[in-house]
Amino acid sequence: MWWEVSKIKTLDGEDRFPLLGKLMVGLLSIPASNADSERGLSILRKIHTDQRPSLKQDTLISLMTIKFNSNSDCYSTKFSKNLLTKCKKATSLAVNASPVNGEEEEQLL
Secondary structure (H helix, E strand, O other), X not given: OHHHHHOOEOOOOOEOOXXXXXXXXXXXXXXXXXXXXXXXXXXXXXXXXXXXXOOOHHHHHHHHXXXXXXXXXXXHOOOOHHHHHHHHHHXXXXXXXXXXXXXXXXXXX
């Protein structure tokens, strides 16, 4: 019925309620529940724990993207030996706080 009201014209031929359509589209796009946002916050709390307070925003976003788009549990994911070696080397470099030069960075990638 709101779409019929939004079509009502004034005597000059202009829309009587020009913002009604935009308002209704905005109102109808509000989700009926907050389950998706609650699910996202729950995943965030599981990733960003007291034991991992220094995770950067881009890392959190990447981890959450993987979690949302993964069809399997993270503990059942198999990683290649090559990837694990690179991760171990990158972690070692980060923990030791030694700056990574361009050559070392390329080897990590």
